[in-house]
Structures are given as C-alpha cells and as structure tokens.
Amino acid sequence: MVLSLYRFNHPEQKRCIIFISEVARWWAVRFVSKTKHDSTMRKYNLHCLAIIIMLLVPGFGQSNTQGSFFEKTGLSLHRGRVVPHDKAINHLAKGAFLMKHLSLSGQVKGDHEWHTLYNYPELGLNFLYTELGYPEVLGKAFAFFPHIAFDLFSAPDFSMGHNQGIGIAYLTLPFHETTNPENAAIGSAVNIVYNMTLEARWVFTPNWTVYSGLSLTHFSNGRIKTPNKGLNIPAVKLGLGWNFSGNPAFRSAPEKNSYAMRPELITLISGGPSSTYPPGSSVSRRVSVQSTFHYPLNPKTGAGLGYDFFYSERKQSVGQDQTRSIWYNLHGLHIAWQQSFSKLSFIFHKGIYFHDKSNFNESLFYHRVGFRLNPFGGVVFHLALKTHFFQAENLEWGMGYKF
Structure with missing residues (x-):
C-alpha cells in the first residue's frame, strides 16, 4: 500500500518491488493460517503493530515528490547469537547463526526542513529472516520494518553511520505449556522487532557499495503475552548495496518556518493489556493519563517534565477458574526527552513513583520509550512501551492534544 504511492520507472526497481511484495504476501498467508489459536491476543498484537507502521511510514510520504523515492537495494548477512540477559533464558543461547537481510531504500531530497536538519538521512524498508540458533525451541523469525539511517561521517567514497528500525516480526515457535x-x-508468535546498526560504507563504483558493521536485533511482544523475556541478538554485519541510478541525490530547497521554537504542553490518555506470570495467567488492563511540558533545546530536540496517573488492574483468584479485578492508583513524575522529525517524534521518559501505597510494581522507577504522531492541528497519537528498566509492563497506545 505504501509502495503504491511511488512511481517505479526502472525495470530493476519493479523487479525488487515484485519480490518484496511476494515475500509480504507469503508472510501474510502464513500468519493468517495460524490465527485460529488464541485469536483475540493475535488480533490485538496485529492492531498494535499496525499502529507502529502507521506512525513510522508517514516519513516516506514526506520525502520526495519527483519520481520514485527508492533508489537502492541491499543484501546483508548478520552473524550473531542470542545473548541472555536473564538467567531464565540462559539455556536458549546455543551458538552463532546467520540472519539474512534484504533492504530497499532512498535518500530524502531536502523538500522538508527536517531533511536538512538531519543532513539528508536515508529511509528504507527491510525484510529479515533468520533461524535463532535453537531451531527446535526458538524456531525461525521473519521480520518487516522501516528504517532511518544517519551519517556520522561522510566522504566521496567512504562514510560511517547508524540505522534505526522498528516493525513487525513473526516467530514460528513461541512458548506453549505442553508443546514448547x-x-x-x-510468549506470542507476533512480536515487535527493533534493529540498530552501526556501519561503515565503501563506495567502489557509482552503483556498488560494500557495508560492514555491528548490529543489534531485539524481539519482544511488550508483555501482551507471557513469557516475555525477549531475545537480544548482537551480530557482525557484511553486505552489498546496489544504487539503481548511480547519480547523486537531488536536493531541493527546504521548507521554511516549519519549526516554531516554542514550548508545548501535551496531555493524552492511553492504555493496553499486560500479561502476568506464570504464563497462562489472566490478562489485566492498564490505563494512564499523562501530561508533559516540553521546552525545545534546538529544532531537533526538546526536554521537559511531566506527571503520570496510572490506573492498573490486578486479577485475584477467588475460586476455580474465577477471578475478580482489583484496581490500583499510582502517581508518578517523569523527565522527558523528545527527538522530532516534523510530525513524528521519538520520546523517552524516565519516571519515579511518588504515590504507590501497595508497591504495585515493586519498583521505584519506570521508563517509557515510543513514538508520537501529530498529523494535523494539535491532535497527537501515541504508541510507547512502559518498562521497569529491562522488564516490560505494557504497550501504551492512545491519543491526546498538544497545546
């Protein structure tokens, strides 16, 4: 659907698009064929992950209005291994394995001011496939995600940069109390995937580039279903890229006055489910109201302070196969950091509970990392993961208003 927004005039571009479309179709058919089991949670997983794509994909639409956006394709191999971060998953680290990574990308052209602020980053779409080193227990992973890439250093024939991507993953062998x-x-087949890469690029001809670097890939479901310890996979990357055109990127004059350096107050309501341990326990609900004051440090970033009200459910057993809901009120204060890309922003909050009489979360501090989209006026859509350090509590999705 996103790809249909662009014109693909080069025959090789069309072939790449057809290939990626077939991969996506195969993935969709495979997913749909497995949705009969635990259909309610799968539907929720898919809805949440669709919101991730909704939040991230608008960046492609802000990129180029002249011809096709995509100019490059790349194929990379990542050799990595599962690195346990919790003793409960030490037995899952069995050895190194290869991840296969296909990408399609293009450089923004300067037709929006944030393009020049970030020195013309690259946007792309990615497909990643891998076995996870323990095929009889962890199975295989298929992932699809958009990315943004920034240069740290650039010369005519050599550059260094980092890539960040987040999207949807399907893992073939999640936890099952009897079969796995x-x-x-x-704990679930559908997960969030996060990929981060630090790489060096050597340009050998106008069309061919070699990539080498380090990557980190993370799989997690945001505690929509337990267990959710997640998988962290550091790897060494080697790849080959092909530029369709072989020409330098076209850069037009940026928009003017699209960044008003003024403070803002954002208030929103969000919520989501949270699964508890042991696996198979009832899913409880989380609701939060948050208000954050941001002060711009520069056109890219802002910092601020905020307040959180959390309304959290806990299920209590009252008999065989029966539970009752008990609700807890929690209050917190957070410091905030925001990175802006026009209408899309990345946020990070670090908070402290100042009212938690029941010690509901058994933690003094909480964290929030995610995205906000401001599509028009003051309306804000929100998607974030709330955690207590490395332990996810729940995915938050909601909306609010920016004053």
Whole structure:
C-alpha cells in the first residue's frame, strides 16, 4: 500500500518491488493460517503493530515528490547469537547463526526542513529472516520494518553511520505449556522487532557499495503475552548495496518556518493489556493519563517534565477458574526527552513513583520509550512501551492534544 504511492520507472526497481511484495504476501498467508489459536491476543498484537507502521511510514510520504523515492537495494548477512540477559533464558543461547537481510531504500531530497536538519538521512524498508540458533525451541523469525539511517561521517567514497528500525516480526515457535515449554523468552508468535546498526560504507563504483558493521536485533511482544523475556541478538554485519541510478541525490530547497521554537504542553490518555506470570495467567488492563511540558533545546530536540496517573488492574483468584479485578492508583513524575522529525517524534521518559501505597510494581522507577504522531492541528497519537528498566509492563497506545 505504501509502495503504491511511488512511481517505479526502472525495470530493476519493479523487479525488487515484485519480490518484496511476494515475500509480504507469503508472510501474510502464513500468519493468517495460524490465527485460529488464541485469536483475540493475535488480533490485538496485529492492531498494535499496525499502529507502529502507521506512525513510522508517514516519513516516506514526506520525502520526495519527483519520481520514485527508492533508489537502492541491499543484501546483508548478520552473524550473531542470542545473548541472555536473564538467567531464565540462559539455556536458549546455543551458538552463532546467520540472519539474512534484504533492504530497499532512498535518500530524502531536502523538500522538508527536517531533511536538512538531519543532513539528508536515508529511509528504507527491510525484510529479515533468520533461524535463532535453537531451531527446535526458538524456531525461525521473519521480520518487516522501516528504517532511518544517519551519517556520522561522510566522504566521496567512504562514510560511517547508524540505522534505526522498528516493525513487525513473526516467530514460528513461541512458548506453549505442553508443546514448547522451554521457550521462556517469547510468549506470542507476533512480536515487535527493533534493529540498530552501526556501519561503515565503501563506495567502489557509482552503483556498488560494500557495508560492514555491528548490529543489534531485539524481539519482544511488550508483555501482551507471557513469557516475555525477549531475545537480544548482537551480530557482525557484511553486505552489498546496489544504487539503481548511480547519480547523486537531488536536493531541493527546504521548507521554511516549519519549526516554531516554542514550548508545548501535551496531555493524552492511553492504555493496553499486560500479561502476568506464570504464563497462562489472566490478562489485566492498564490505563494512564499523562501530561508533559516540553521546552525545545534546538529544532531537533526538546526536554521537559511531566506527571503520570496510572490506573492498573490486578486479577485475584477467588475460586476455580474465577477471578475478580482489583484496581490500583499510582502517581508518578517523569523527565522527558523528545527527538522530532516534523510530525513524528521519538520520546523517552524516565519516571519515579511518588504515590504507590501497595508497591504495585515493586519498583521505584519506570521508563517509557515510543513514538508520537501529530498529523494535523494539535491532535497527537501515541504508541510507547512502559518498562521497569529491562522488564516490560505494557504497550501504551492512545491519543491526546498538544497545546
């Protein structure tokens, strides 16, 4: 659907698009064929992950209005291994394995001011496939995600940069209490994937580039279903890229006055489910109201302070196969950091509970990392993961208003 927004005039571009479309179609058919089991949670997973794409993909639409946006394709191999971060998953680290990574990308052209602020970054779409080193327990992973890439250093024939991407992943062997009890890391088939890469690029001809670097890939479901220890996979990357045109990127004059350096107050309501341990326990609900004051430090970033009200449910057993809901009120204060890309912003909050009489979360501090989209006026859509350090509590999705 996103790809249909662009014109693909070069025959090789069309072939790449057809290939990626077939991969996506195969993935969709495979997913749909497995949705009969635990259909309610799968539907929720898919809705949340669709919101991630909704939040991230608008960046492609802000990129180029002259011809096709996509100019490059790349194929990379990542050699990595599962690195346990919790003793409960030590047994899942069995050895190194290869991840296959296909990408399609293009450089922004300067037709929006944030393009020049970030020195013309690259946007792309990615497909990643891998076995996870323990095929009889962890199975395989298929992932699709958009990315943004920034240069740290650039010369005519050599550059260094970092890529950040987040999207949807399907893992073939999640935890099951009878058929796969050893998988203590992943409790659902549909997950969020996060990929970060630090790489060097050597341009050998106008069309061919070699990539080498380090990557980190993370799989997690945001505690929509337990277990959710997650998988962290550091890897060494080697790849080859092909530029369709072989020409330098076209850069037009940027928009003017699109960044008003003024403070803002954002207030929103969000919510989402949270699964508890042991696996198979009832899913409880989380609701939060948050208000954050941001002060711009520069056109890219802002910092601020905020307040959180959390309304959290806990299920209590009252008999065989029966539970009752108990609700807890929690209050917190957070410091905020925001990175802006026109209408899309990345946020990070670090908070402290100042009112938690029941010690509901058994933690003094909480964290929030995610995205906000301001499509028009003061309306804001919100998607974030709330955690207590490395332990996810729930995915938050909601909306609010920016004053």
